[in-house]
Amino acid sequence: MENLGGLFNPSSPEMEAMAELTYYIIAISIGILAIIVVAVTYIIIRYRKQSGDNSEPYQNFGDLRLEIVWTVIPIAIVAVLFQLTCSTMKTIDPAVGNEDPDIVVIGHQWWWEFYYPKSGVLTANEMHIPAGKKMLLRIESIDVIHDFWIPELGPKIDAVPGHTNHLWFNASEEGVFLGACAEFCGTQHANMRIRVISESEEEFNKWQEQQLVVPRTPRYGKAGTGAELFQTKACMNCHTIKGTQAAARIGPDLTHLNRRQTIGAGVLTNSPENLAKWLTNPQKYKQGSLMPNMKLSDSEVEAIVAYLEGLK
Amino acid sequence: MSSKIPLVPENVKPLPRLSENEGMLSWVASVDHKQIGIMYLFSTLIFFIIGGLEALIIRIQLAQPEFNFISPEVYNQMFTMHGTTMIFFVVMPFLIGLGVYLVPLMIGARDMAFPRLNALSFWLVVLGGILLYYSFLTQSGPSEVGWFAYAPLSEKPFSLNKGPTYWALGLLATGISSVASGLNNIVTILTMRTPGMTMRRLPLFVWMILVTSFLLVFVIPIIASAFAMMLLDRLLEASFFTPAHGGSAILWQHFFWGFGHPEVYILVLPAFGIISEVVPVFSRKPIYGYEFVAGSTVAIGLLSLGVWAHHMFAVGLGNVTNLYFSLASMLIAIPTGVKVLNWVATMWGGKIWFATPMLFATAFIIEFVIAGLTGVAVASVPIDWVVTDSYFVVAHFHYALFGGSLFAIFAGIYYWFPKFTGKMMSETLGKWHFWLTVVGFNMTFFIQHFLGVMGMPRRTYTYHDFPYWGSMNLISTIGAIILAVSVIVFAWNIRRSLKHGEKASDNPWNAWTLEWYTTSPPAVHNFELVPPVRGRRPLWDLAHPDQLDEPNSKVV
Numbered sequence: 001m002e003n004l005g006g007l008f009n010p011s012s013p014e015m016e017a018m019a020e021l022t023y024y025i026i027a028i029s030i031g032i033l034a035i036i037v038v039a040v041t042y043i044i045i046r047y048r049k050q051s052g053d054n055s056e057p058y059q060n061f062g063d064l065r066l067e068i069v070w071t072v073i074p075i076a077i078v079a080v081l082f083q084l085t086c087s088t089m090k091t092i093d094p095a096v097g098n099e100d101p102d103i104v105v106i107g108h109q110w111w112w113e114f115y116y117p118k119s120g121v122l123t124a125n126e127m128h129i130p131a132g133k134k135m136l137l138r139i140e141s142i143d144v145i146h147d148f149w150i151p152e153l154g155p156k157i158d159a160v161p162g163h164t165n166h167l168w169f170n171a172s173e174e175g176v177f178l179g180a181c182a183e184f185c186g187t188q189h190a191n192m193r194i195r196v197i198s199e200s201e202e203e204f205n206k207w208q209e210q211q212l213v214v215p216r217t218p219r220y221g222k223a224g225t226g227a228e229l230f231q232t233k234a235c236m237n238c239h240t241i242k243g244t245q246a247a248a249r250i251g252p253d254l255t256h257l258n259r260r261q262t263i264g265a266g267v268l269t270n271s272p273e274n275l276a277k278w279l280t281n282p283q284k285y286k287q288g289s290l291m292p293n294m295k296l297s298d299s300e301v302e303a304i305v306a307y308l309e310g311l312k
Numbered sequence: 313m314s315s316k317i318p319l320v321p322e323n324v325k326p327l328p329r330l331s332e333n334e335g336m337l338s339w340v341a342s343v344d345h346k347q348i349g350i351m352y353l354f355s356t357l358i359f360f361i362i363g364g365l366e367a368l369i370i371r372i373q374l375a376q377p378e379f380n381f382i383s384p385e386v387y388n389q390m391f392t393m394h395g396t397t398m399i400f401f402v403v404m405p406f407l408i409g410l411g412v413y414l415v416p417l418m419i420g421a422r423d424m425a426f427p428r429l430n431a432l433s434f435w436l437v438v439l440g441g442i443l444l445y446y447s448f449l450t451q452s453g454p455s456e457v458g459w460f461a462y463a464p465l466s467e468k469p470f471s472l473n474k475g476p477t478y479w480a481l482g483l484l485a486t487g488i489s490s491v492a493s494g495l496n497n498i499v500t501i502l503t504m505r506t507p508g509m510t511m512r513r514l515p516l517f518v519w520m521i522l523v524t525s526f527l528l529v530f531v532i533p534i535i536a537s538a539f540a541m542m543l544l545d546r547l548l549e550a551s552f553f554t555p556a557h558g559g560s561a562i563l564w565q566h567f568f569w570g571f572g573h574p575e576v577y578i579l580v581l582p583a584f585g586i587i588s589e590v591v592p593v594f595s596r597k598p599i600y601g602y603e604f605v606a607g608s609t610v611a612i613g614l615l616s617l618g619v620w621a622h623h624m625f626a627v628g629l630g631n632v633t634n635l636y637f638s639l640a641s642m643l644i645a646i647p648t649g650v651k652v653l654n655w656v657a658t659m660w661g662g663k664i665w666f667a668t669p670m671l672f673a674t675a676f677i678i679e680f681v682i683a684g685l686t687g688v689a690v691a692s693v694p695i696d697w698v699v700t701d702s703y704f705v706v707a708h709f710h711y712a713l714f715g716g717s718l719f720a721i722f723a724g725i726y727y728w729f730p731k732f733t734g735k736m737m738s739e740t741l742g743k744w745h746f747w748l749t750v751v752g753f754n755m756t757f758f759i760q761h762f763l764g765v766m767g768m769p770r771r772t773y774t775y776h777d778f779p780y781w782g783s784m785n786l787i788s789t790i791g792a793i794i795l796a797v798s799v800i801v802f803a804w805n806i807r808r809s810l811k812h813g814e815k816a817s818d819n820p821w822n823a824w825t826l827e828w829y830t831t832s833p834p835a836v837h838n839f840e841l842v843p844p845v846r847g848r849r850p851l852w853d854l855a856h857p858d859q860l861d862e863p864n865s866k867v868v
Contacts, residue, residue, distance in 0.1 A: 002778060003779060004766060004781075005766055006698075006767035007765035018695065025695060029686070029689065032685060033682065033685060036652065036678065039660075040656060040677060043659045043660055043664070044664070044674070047660065047661060048664055048666065049663040050663075056596050057595075057596050057662050059598055059859070060600065061601075062604070062657075063601075067650070070649065070650060074646045074649045075646055078645060081688065082638065082639050084692070085638055085694065088692075143464070143470065144465040144470055144561075145462055145464075149701075149769065155694065156701065157697075158626045158627050160627060160628065162555030162561060163555075163561070163627075163628065166628075178776075180767075180769055182626075182701040182702065183626075183701055184388075184701075184770070184771040185465060186388075187384050187388065188384060190772035190773050193776075
């Protein structure tokens with residue numbers, strides 16, 4: 001079972017700073033809550049009306065000094081909190097300046113596109129990063145507002161059409177970090193998931209090189225039939241496979257589909273069986289997805305699966 | 313009949329009284345503030361049950377990971393309608409309706425300043441509700457874009473169904489209603505107070521209604537114009553909020569939250585007013601620091617106009633903007649804290665009678681402190697970046713609006729029901745209702761703080777089976793079912809008390825404000841005679857002539 005502990009498992013320096021600030025504020029809050037709860041509990045026990053006692057208590061209208069005290073103390077607490085807020089923000093969100101982004105994140109209804117401008121890699125839903133290296137992300141949207149959120153790695157940031165945002169992004173350790181779209185973006189907002197694969201610099205470079213290889217299009221056998229179906233059925237209207245005529249960017253780039261861990265932005269794990277299920281009727285697994293049921297026959301599905309799973 | 317011709321024509325039909333059943337027409341055609349108030353309260357009860365059922369459907373869908381109780385479209389419709397209904401058709405009209413009933417009585421007036429406008433305000437709410445719910449009958453059902461209706465999702469290319477159009481039309485109708493009742497309240501409170509009822513002697517509930525009314529008049533026009541722009545976009549191909557055609561998606565958020573954050577205080581200030589009436593009466597002491605409770609309300613009202621972009625920290629407005637809104641939002645904690653401490657100080661040294669209204673008021677104080685503390689946390693930008701749009705925020709604002717506003721509303725209903733109806737509510741059922749609500753509410757929402765910081769986004773119809781997520785959501789759902797039971801007990805209590813409730817005296821709680829001076833229920837003309845007002849607690853002064861609140865004051 002995959003784990004997602006969020007704030008309880010901070011895995012980047014930015015997230016650690018945010019978790020620390022959160023713990024400070026939780027500690028102060030628990031202190032204040034405790035004072036109120038203790039006071040109210042004491043009142044409930046001590047000042048409950050005794051049966052038979054119908055006299056009125058002492059009529060106390062207030063005390064100016066007390067009012068000043070409990071106005072000034074909260075002002076002091078707010079000042080401390082604001083100071084902590086400012087210093088934490090300096091740590092996690094320094095000015096970007098003119099720096100070029102390492103990865104451009106583009107939100108689509110309901111999947112993520114990741115473009116690495118420095119190498120030219122284009123992939124979807126699964127972002128590879130070198131562990132321990134601070135990356136600058138540029139966040140954009142092609143349709144509605146989305147929000148890029150990896151709970152263990154850092155802040156949320158909206159992907160707004162017509163407005164670009166930046167995010168310093170980083171994972172201290174190697175591993176897989178899960179995330180999702182956090183701004184409601186329509187029917188399948190729930191299944192717009194992100195996997196961040198943090199790996200060693202070496203493996204990251206290897207992955208990038210491999211992503212840049214244009215796969216050979218099979219001509220014969222089942223996979224060959226699949227490749228032909230991909231071009232003649234409507235698949236190519238939405239998807240890209242490098243080295244073929246399919247170059248649309250409405251749906252995810254499928255050039256190296258076999259290397260990905262999931263299908264449909266996280267609804268199914270990537271396996272030939274699941275891919276066959278997905279192609280038979282994507283609406284069954286992701287109702288409302290913009291990929292329609294193509295009404296493919298079983299043999300067509302089999303052929304396309306053979307083709308796509310061969311794209312390494 | 314005597315055969316003699318009477319000198320004075322006999323009054324064949326006595327003046328209408330609320331206690332007499334005069335048929336539907338006497339209600340529909342009424343411009344009496346009490347009848348209109350009761351119609352407000354009754355219609356919000358119906359919307360409360362509808363909105364509650366929608367919440368229950370949401371919670372059932374989330375009871376298990378990858379559960380298939382309803383489709384994603386229906387789920388999205390449910391949370392959109394739940395939020396819209398609870399805010400615009402339950403809490404807001406309830407508090408306005410309570411004000412409409414009580415303000416004239418509390419200030420010793422005969423009616424609102426503009427009785428016909430008052431009736432119009434109520435019927436516009438009904439019209440708005442019908443427009444909103446009519447969308448269930450359209451082919452593609454109601455709006456699926458959330459109560460915040462962020463552009464461009466709510467715009468034509470992404471929402472082709474008619475739902476958002478009906479949604480905006482319905483809310484536009486209630487918006488007009490809110491501005492009208494805001495104006496009506498302001499004029500009533502400023503001009504129709506009985507002699508002696510100075511602004512410094514105004515009951516705190518009336519103070520809070522006054523501040524709320526100013527907020528209504530200031531901020532509803534912002535959202536009403538945004539609705540108009542949205543309708544122009546959707547119906548006439550304008551593009552105020554569509555970036556693809558040169559509009560701005562962020563502009564909608566500024567409009568929406570420019571209204572939306574003051575709206576939170578519109579929903580909660582009158583609730584503070586209820587608490588400020590209930591706590592002193594049941595503690596048998598005057599409110600502690602009256603000037604500070606009233607003054608902090610004004611401070612909250614002013615501050616609330618300048619904090620809206622704390623809902624937008626993740627939008628990317630830049631850190632200078634973010635820090636300003638962060639500080640301004642944190643400042644609201646100060647006047648709010650002053651209020652809480654004054655309520656606690658009012659209870660301190662009292663002889664507290666824990667009848668049902670006081671039980672709800674006491675729970676309100678604790679739960680609202682939790683909401684306030686999580687509110688300060690989310691005002692800090694980095695923490696907001698962790699928790700915004702997650703279940704933490706869902707927990708936070710339910711503590712404010714359910715643990716806060718709704719608990720105060722329940723306190724208010726149990727407190728004023730005898731005045732409205734002349735019948736007492738059952739204390740036994742009331743205590744059942746209270747404990748079921750406290751347990752159900754905290755069980756449903758407290759755990760959502762943890763779900764949020766662990767990474768569960770809001771508004772998702774399903775979630776992966778991560779460790780603990782299933783069981784935490786199941787606990788929340790069980791809490792919601794307990795809440796459903798509590799609502800049944802509450803509705804039963806109202807029905808039973810209306811039919812067989814013990815007869816209420818004019819002043820069953822031995823309270824001090826003017827509404828308790830007249831009969832229960834009040835006659836159509838409210839008062840035979842308004843007693844002299846020579847302090848903040850006119851009925852205390854009447855009962856304790858040797859211990860006046862303001863011993864040196866003269867009767868006007």
